[in-house]
Amino acid sequence: MVTKLEQLYEGKAKKIFKTDEQSIYWVVYKDDATAFDGKKKGTIKGKGYYNNQISAHFFKYLEDKCQVPTHYVETVSETEMLVKAVEIIPIEVIARNIAAGSLAKRIGVAEGTKLKKPVLEFCYKSDELGDPMINDYHIAALELASEEELAEIKRLAWLVNEKLSAYVANFNLTLVDFKLEFGRFRGQVILADEISPDTCRFWDSTTQEKLDKDRFRRDLGQVEEAYQEVLRRIRG
Ligand SMILES: Nc1ncnc2c1ncn2[C@@H]1O[C@H](COP(=O)(O)OP(=O)(O)O)[C@@H](O)[C@H]1O
Ligand SMILES: [Mg+2]
Known part of the structure; x- marks a missing residue:
């Protein structure tokens, strides 16, 4: 397991952290929701959890069954995953x-x-x-x-x-x-x-x-x- 280090950047839907492994980032999916170039703002309860799980599911499917290379490494909590630092x-x-x-x-x-x-x-x-x-x-x-x-x-x-x-x-x-x-x-x-x-x-x-x-x-x-x-x- 890698260790979460300092935050690299915060986007509208996710936060990206460095880890003690140079090639791995730690992603935290947020409940924050924006639309129309950020003009509409809100929160969707549970979105961080759903999007983390849904993304992991699709990335695994594409990587394992479809020969699509993805950044997905592993799911580390309900709302967090490790990805390749691209x-x-x-x-x-x-x-x-x-x-x-x-x-x-x-x-x-x-x-x-x-x-x-x-x-x-x-x-x-x-x-x-x-x-x-x-x-x-x-x-x-x-x-x-x-x-x-x-x-x-x-x-x-x-x-x-x-x-x-x-x-x-x-x-x-x-x-x-x-x-x-x-x-x-x-x-x-x-x-x-x-x-x-x-x-x-x-x-x-x-x-x-x-x-x-x-x-x-x-x-x-x-x-x-x-x-x-x-x-x-x-x-x-
Ligand atoms: N594997 C990765 N390595 C580095 N940056 C990434 C990776 N996957 C996504 N990102 C970037 O993380 C940032 C945060 O995501 P997000 O909150 O969706 O941003 P945005 O506000 O641009 O939609 C985005 O700039 C996205 O391009
Ligand atoms: Mg985004």
Whole structure:
């Protein structure tokens, strides 16, 4: 077991601590919730627990069954996990199967419309700029990732989409869209950050009921219950 040392940084949903092992960080998942570039703030009771457990579950599945390299090392408490210390690539990678949220608005299609082909989007991870959408050319111009890294990011994002969509379908969940972050670790691009109802849209496949952070964003109620339900389903 490693020892938790000083805090490196605190984000909107997690705190990252150093450990006595240089290559390992200690992540604490928080109950804090934000939306709309931090303009809406609140707390979701139990979110730190649900997101830690749900993320661990998905990371293990992707690593063990799908050949997706991830930062996940081990779960150390209800709300904490150890991860590989990566250099985060400052790109939010968004994959979309069904139009929802900002995409539905931007391209003028009704939320819930299945896309003929899934869409991949990139945003520049910058709170000051409000995470603006960028493309391959901006990524090259800003040197956010090399061509090889970007190709690997795309390959992994599509692989995660395919594997995770099929996996959650077993639990009567539809993976509408999701956001990934990648990092550099020992010369390799690996999946980092979290995979949770904060970063994915999950809809009940039968009723289309939202089981994700949109319940918080849109004040739909039963927020905590939605996170709990996702964990309950994937645990089986
Ligand atoms: N394995 C990792 N190594 C280093 N940093 C990480 C790792 N996984 C996630 N992070 C970073 O930890 C920070 C805290 O996460 P979070 O609270 O979700 O931040 P944000 O407010 O940017 O959403 C983010 O900047 C995220 O990119
Ligand atoms: Mg985050």
